[in-house]
Amino acid sequence: MEYSHSLLPSASSIGSEPRLLDQVRARVRRLGLAIRTEKVYVDWIRRFILANGKRHPRDMGAREVEAFLTLLATRGKVAASTQNQALSALLFLYREVLGQDLPWMENIRRAKRPERLPVVLTRDEVWRILDRMDGAHHLMASLLYGAGLRLMECVRLRVQDIDFVRHEITVRVGKGGKDRRTVLPAMAIDALQAQLVHARIVHERDLRAGYGAVWLPSALERKYKSASMEWIWQYVFPSRSRSIDPRSGMERRHHIDEKTLQRAVRVAVKSAAIEKHATCHTLRHSFATHLLESGSDIRTIQELLGHADLSTTMIYTHVLNRGGSGVVSPLDRR
Structure with missing residues (x-):
């Protein structure tokens, strides 16, 4: 233009x-x-x-x-x-x-965002969604719910971010540019290890073809010249094909397109006949709410989610089935 x-x-x-x-x-x-x-x-x-x-x-x-x-x-x-x-x-x-x-x-004042309670799924609804998904999309959706990851945090996971010994996932440069650690669900370990085997085959094939580099933040790329070719920096969920990096002009393999996961979740929600506006982020909301229901400390949940302010995490106390203070309706007392 x-x-x-x-x-x-x-x-x-x-x-x-x-x-x-x-x-x-x-x-x-x-x-x-x-x-x-x-x-x-x-x-x-x-x-x-x-x-x-x-x-x-x-x-x-x-x-x-x-x-x-x-x-x-x-x-x-x-x-x-x-x-x-x-x-x-x-x-x-x-x-x-x-x-x-x-x-x-x-x-100049910023527009005030309406305060809405997050949509939360029941445990049964979560499993109905997951049961209608397969392959990498099933694993990724499992991590959104089982580790409380945001959509882009999940698709951007790299090999070195997974710690099978400590059962931890490290989220690097999450929202607000902060790193954090969250739980690696035991039920996802086998599928995650199989995904890494697939990712390694893809990477080795790229190396033989003269490629194999992934995008790194500019500071890291300058400091570690060959890091982009190393296995630990590869994406856990690589794209099916290589593409041209619009900034550098280099042909690289990026991570999977997040829109494919969004579509897969949308299809699964519809197939499960769940009458809620459930998205990928709903699985993260459900992670926090279900932890709170099971008695986890609110501060721990705050750290797992990566919230800077506890008041952001406190929103989940308002969506518990029993109410924020365990109130029973007077209509239910007789």
Whole structure:
């Protein structure tokens, strides 16, 4: 897509200043942010610019940002989380790319997300879903429920993250950029070991073909030159085919597409005739709730889930079958 001259360097600086969106991409990569973040930020910044007649963001400020977010809410009918994502992209643009940290940035309020109780499955419903899945998708769904993993944490697991001796899974760079450890379910060990045998065959085949490298964060790739080829860095759930890395241009084997797991769970939920809006994340909610039901300490559950704030974990006390304080309805007393 072409942009007006207002988004290009001025005549006096041609050849010295990259185009704005290229600057955004470069800054995202310099900070080591995920490629998904790069795509989302670039898209929102582009939409902001186009919504304002292709004016350069340096010539705009709080009024235009507020108007853009209002437009998303009123005409676009987007959720609060989407509005906040757009705001994060614009604040990144002004602070990290344009080098502006102005008072008005702190005064823009984020949209308030509605407080909803998470959907939780019963143990029977979980097993009905799992019984309708097979192969790698069954194993991955088992880990979402049995270890409380988020969807992307599961698909991004690497060989070195699995500790069969200690029955632990290490989640590296989870939400908020933090590492944590969670439980490795004993019932998943055999299937997980078989999956690793499959992943190793795939890796060795790639090595013989002259490939075998996986993506590593830039800092790690610079520090450990050959690490991307080593077995311990390979994905536990590799993709069926290699693809071109959009940043480096290298042909690599990435992890399995998370959308395939989402579809498999959706099909299993429908097949099991479960009348709840159950998704991959519902399995994680069920993990926390069932641990709480069985008497696990709330602080322990907080650590396993990787919640920074205990209040986030406390939401599960409100979805227990017996109620947050074990209250019995007066209608049930006679």
